[in-house]
Amino acid sequence: MILWTIQPIMVYEQMKETGVYRCRTEESYFYTVMKEQYDWLVTQMKQRIGDPPKGVTLPVWAWYQWEGVRKKPDLRKERWANGFEGEEFVCLECDIPDQEVVLSDFDSWSLVIRDNLITWSEEEDSEIELLMSKLPEKEQKLLKHKNWEERLFDLTPLDYWWTIRGDSIQATFWELRLEQVKEVRYFKAAKKRRIL
Numbered sequence: 001m002i003l004w005t006i007q008p009i010m011v012y013e014q015m016k017e018t019g020v021y022r023c024r025t026e027e028s029y030f031y032t033v034m035k036e037q038y039d040w041l042v043t044q045m046k047q048r049i050g051d052p053p054k055g056v057t058l059p060v061w062a063w064y065q066w067e068g069v070r071k072k073p074d075l076r077k078e079r080w081a082n083g084f085e086g087e088e089f090v091c092l093e094c095d096i097p098d099q100e101v102v103l104s105d106f107d108s109w110s111l112v113i114r115d116n117l118i119t120w121s122e123e124e125d126s127e128i129e130l131l132m133s134k135l136p137e138k139e140q141k142l143l144k145h146k147n148w149e150e151r152l153f154d155l156t157p158l159d160y161w162w163t164i165r166g167d168s169i170q171a172t173f174w175e176l177r178l179e180q181v182k183e184v185r186y187f188k189a190a191k192k193r194r195i196l
Contacts, residue, residue: 001098002182003171004072005062009088012184021176023058031058034113040145041112044153045102045172052174059172062094064103068167075187085191093183096173104152106168117144118151121162 007021015021025031031038038058045059046052052059066073073091082089108118117132119125128147132140157166 001064001096001101001171003062003064003094003096003101003173005060005092005094005176006073006078006082007090007092009090009186012090012092012181015176015178015181019178021060022053022056022174023060025057030113034115037113037115040148041104041172044149045174048102049100049173056174059102059174060176062096062171062173063169064101064171065167065169072183072185075185078187082189085189087189089187089189091185091187092176092181093185094176094180095182096171096176096180101171101173102153103155103169103171105155105165106170107164108152108154109170112148112152115144117147119163120158120160120165125162 011021042052042058063073064070072093075091078089078091111118117125117128119128128143132143135143155166155169158164159167
């Protein structure tokens with residue numbers, strides 16, 4: 001399957017030397033802040049695509065689809081969303097075997113990383129919150145993880161005032177090998193716009 005991953009240029013330079021890119025735990029800011037959520041995702045990946053290669057603890061992230069369109073990211077927009085002004089990045093188009101990829105809903109993942117439940121309506125959200133409030137902490141965690149497992153990987157399109165699903169789809173896989181890279185596009189991060 002064709003995917004697109006945006007990485008600092010040093011990742012691609014490293015890949016040209018070693019032939020492979022693997023996400024390093026010590027360089028992942030998000031892992032240190034959201035360890036529970038990332039560890040949960042790693043467990044899900046192991047169940048769905050098997051164990052990672054030796055030495056791999058975190059997945060590589062890529063885009064499968066963005067805003068309902070299955071095409072390479074628009075770097076005119078991405079240059080505003082990545083890094084600090086002048087930092088160099090690459091958008092790598094890669095071809096990863098389907099059986100090595102886990103797809104998930106980007107909007108639902110944004111709820112997971114904030115440690116929230118994934119709900120499809122305000123009414124459902126209220127019902128689950130009430131149920132959670134009556135459970136001991138350990139059972140709350142189990143219910144939350146079950147909710148994530150049932151909902152994060154549901155890519156069926158849904159566009160409702162409360163939520164959107166299946167519009168932007170992310171991909172995770174254990175490693176990216178140089179021979180899987182089909183196209184490289186270079187870009188620099190732009191100056192961030194001020195929000196008043």
